[in-house]
Amino acid sequence: MQGRVWVPSILGFYATTQPMPEASCRPYPALRPGDRVAVVAPSGPFEQAAFDAGLAAVSNRYHVELDPGIAARWRYLAGDDARRLAELAAALADPQIKAVFCARGGYGALRLLAHLEGAPITPKALVGFSDICALHAVLGRAGLVSVHGPVLTQLGALPTATHERLFTLLESSLPAQPLHGGSTFVGGTAEGPLVGGNLATLTALLGTPYSPCFDGAVLLLEEVGERPYRLDRMWTQLALAGVLRRIRGIVLGSFTRCEERDADFTSIDVLRDLAIATGLPCAAGFPIGHGELNEPVPLGVRVRLDASQRSLRFLESAAR
Amino acid sequence: MQGRVWVPSILGFYATTQPMPEASCRPYPALRPGDRVAVVAPSGPFEQAAFDAGLAAVSNRYHVELDPGIAARWRYLAGDDARRLAELAAALADPQIKAVFCARGGYGALRLLAHLEGAPITPKALVGFSDICALHAVLGRAGLVSVHGPVLTQLGALPTATHERLFTLLESSLPAQPLHGGSTFVGGTAEGPLVGGNLATLTALLGTPYSPCFDGAVLLLEEVGERPYRLDRMWTQLALAGVLRRIRGIVLGSFTRCEERDADFTSIDVLRDLAIATGLPCAAGFPIGHGELNEPVPLGVRVRLDASQRSLRFLESAAR
Numbered sequence: 001m002q003g004r005v006w007v008p009s010i011l012g013f014y015a016t017t018q019p020m021p022e023a024s025c026r027p028y029p030a031l032r033p034g035d036r037v038a039v040v041a042p043s044g045p046f047e048q049a050a051f052d053a054g055l056a057a058v059s060n061r062y063h064v065e066l067d068p069g070i071a072a073r074w075r076y077l078a079g080d081d082a083r084r085l086a087e088l089a090a091a092l093a094d095p096q097i098k099a100v101f102c103a104r105g106g107y108g109a110l111r112l113l114a115h116l117e118g119a120p121i122t123p124k125a126l127v128g129f130s131d132i133c134a135l136h137a138v139l140g141r142a143g144l145v146s147v148h149g150p151v152l153t154q155l156g157a158l159p160t161a162t163h164e165r166l167f168t169l170l171e172s173s174l175p176a177q178p179l180h181g182g183s184t185f186v187g188g189t190a191e192g193p194l195v196g197g198n199l200a201t202l203t204a205l206l207g208t209p210y211s212p213c214f215d216g217a218v219l220l221l222e223e224v225g226e227r228p229y230r231l232d233r234m235w236t237q238l239a240l241a242g243v244l245r246r247i248r249g250i251v252l253g254s255f256t257r258c259e260e261r262d263a264d265f266t267s268i269d270v271l272r273d274l275a276i277a278t279g280l281p282c283a284a285g286f287p288i289g290h291g292e293l294n295e296p297v298p299l300g301v302r303v304r305l306d307a308s309q310r311s312l313r314f315l316e317s318a319a320r
Numbered sequence: 321m322q323g324r325v326w327v328p329s330i331l332g333f334y335a336t337t338q339p340m341p342e343a344s345c346r347p348y349p350a351l352r353p354g355d356r357v358a359v360v361a362p363s364g365p366f367e368q369a370a371f372d373a374g375l376a377a378v379s380n381r382y383h384v385e386l387d388p389g390i391a392a393r394w395r396y397l398a399g400d401d402a403r404r405l406a407e408l409a410a411a412l413a414d415p416q417i418k419a420v421f422c423a424r425g426g427y428g429a430l431r432l433l434a435h436l437e438g439a440p441i442t443p444k445a446l447v448g449f450s451d452i453c454a455l456h457a458v459l460g461r462a463g464l465v466s467v468h469g470p471v472l473t474q475l476g477a478l479p480t481a482t483h484e485r486l487f488t489l490l491e492s493s494l495p496a497q498p499l500h501g502g503s504t505f506v507g508g509t510a511e512g513p514l515v516g517g518n519l520a521t522l523t524a525l526l527g528t529p530y531s532p533c534f535d536g537a538v539l540l541l542e543e544v545g546e547r548p549y550r551l552d553r554m555w556t557q558l559a560l561a562g563v564l565r566r567i568r569g570i571v572l573g574s575f576t577r578c579e580e581r582d583a584d585f586t587s588i589d590v591l592r593d594l595a596i597a598t599g600l601p602c603a604a605g606f607p608i609g610h611g612e613l614n615e616p617v618p619l620g621v622r623v624r625l626d627a628s629q630r631s632l633r634f635l636e637s638a639a640r
Binding site: 044075076106107110111113114200203204205206207208209210211228229230232233234236237240241260263265269270 | 364430524525526530554561585
């Protein structure tokens with residue numbers, strides 16, 4: 001069936017002996033104002049007021065569809081696995097749904113991955129970050145561009161300029177506007193597909209068939225609420241897993257609430273030392289993550305990182 | 321050189337196409353009171369008073385050797401990687417050192433793994449838990465029994481009976497006395513080598529060449545200070561990585577300070593549901609971990625878990 005892709009099965013993954021190509025992912029069909037979009041909650045339960053604020057912003061632009069059970073809560077999940085899976089799989093498969101916005105991160109997408117195997121996806125934008133990176137990895141493996149950007153509970157509190165950037169990213173067939181970071185950890189330039197996102201979510205995929213393909217990539221990392229030794233542990237796991245040998249450069253976003261109390265070092269000190277040890281071009285302080293800014297960026301499109309100039313340029317468009 | 325083994329190199333690991341055999345590991349040479357032992361700090365820095373209490377207990381039994389820099393502190397590490405590596409590698413290689421006791425867990429052993437590759441080890445007991453499980457995995461891959469037991473900063477606060485159990489485990493060529501848990505999650509029995517320890521440390525090894533061999537194993541898990549959704553995330557990563565398909569049974573120790581505030585569920589509720597989903601024999605509440613008890617157990621020896629009876633029997637001796 002044309003215009004559909006399937007999530008590659010584990011068997012196919014294990015049968016692959018060649019590294020995956022560095023080719024860019026397929027752009028999603030460009031949205032138009034008024035298009036039908038879905039809002040889903042595949043991870044944690046959300047606070048209603050923050051959700052409503054984000055929903056209002058999206059509803060102003062597109063026709064939003066919601067599962068009536070989306071506000072469910074089961075322990076730390078937005079309802080049980082069956083509910084979240086059915087909601088997500090239906091939204092991904094439906095050719096009438098032009099984009100899927102995630103309500104919140106937290107935790108829970110990992111529990112759905114095995115059940116998404118072989119599921120049909122009509123190419124479309126999937127918007128979210130943090131725990132949602134587990135789903136970006138699924139779309140990446142299916143060869144599709146995915147949008148690392150605000151979840152609904154965050155969107156309402158973000159500047160209108162960020163809303164505009166998100167809508168432009170979904171609707172325009174021009175490459176996204178460049179972003180700028182705050183500091184250079186290791187100078188130099190690197191080109192490759194942008195891959196990654198939340199550090200804890202990426203390390204939770206290591207050793208599983210759902211880890212993204214890092215070959216030749218520019219790696220994006222951000223984090224929230226992880227103490228410096230935990231950042232070190234996760235980064236070291238990426239290193240021992242060979243990920244840092246396969247990538248070309250590193251873009252660091254926000255590391256929010258990652259400080260140790262009463263310490264004579266910061267999380268940035270730790271990250272800088274880890275970055276320097278890789279020798280890869282690396283710039284930090286990009287407005288991406290759990291901080292006051294979270295500029296949307298397309299995963300799977302080729303980017304050019306100039307770490308010396310602290311700039312990230314997008315070489316391809318996310319939408320077509 | 322007889323009586324020495326080498327840590328298998330990564331190249332050897334990658335060349336292996338067969339799963340490792342389920343054979344038990346080699347017992348370590350039995351200690352005698354007065355033997356030379358080393359105390360090392362390969363992970364985090366320690367609080368002096370707690371360390372001294374543990375050191376006194378060990379010094380009463382054996383002749384302890386210490387690196388003069390052992391009390392170093394660099395950020396969250398007991399000195400820089402070079403210091404910790406030199407101290408550990410010297411202790412593992414020295415044929416005069418009959419056992420190695422670890423000062424504390426925390427974090428840091430992971431940073432040493434790549435540098436231990438190909439290092440010589442004179443077979444001996446390595447005692448510790450938590451972050452030290454990264455080193456137990458190294459000894460396990462080298463085919464050696466290793467001791468999941470108290471670190472020095474914990475030992476002084478543990479009952480004398482636990483000290484006795486530890487000394488007996490190091491000195492006797494009889495199998496260790498059985499242990500008993502508190503509840504059955506899934507009934508049934510399982511036999512295999514005992515593998516595992518700290519959940520966070522084990523998941524930090526996934527996707528790297530340093531992950532232990534889980535084939536046919538009885539898996540031991542314990543944790544401290546991880547919220548229920550994090551226990552779920554780590555357990556789910558073990559599942560997605562295929563670990564839970566390869567093991568035969570699960571032994572759960574303490575899950576200390578793992579509760580969510582104001583939650584209507586406990587970490588035990590979460591673990592029970594995850595255990596039931598595996599269908600594997602599983603008993604919980606064994607006196608192993610970061611709680612008030614931490615009974616030493618040998619990793620790499622065959623055990624028999626009777627989850628219905630909540631008993632763990634040791635079928636082979638740890639020392640010869």
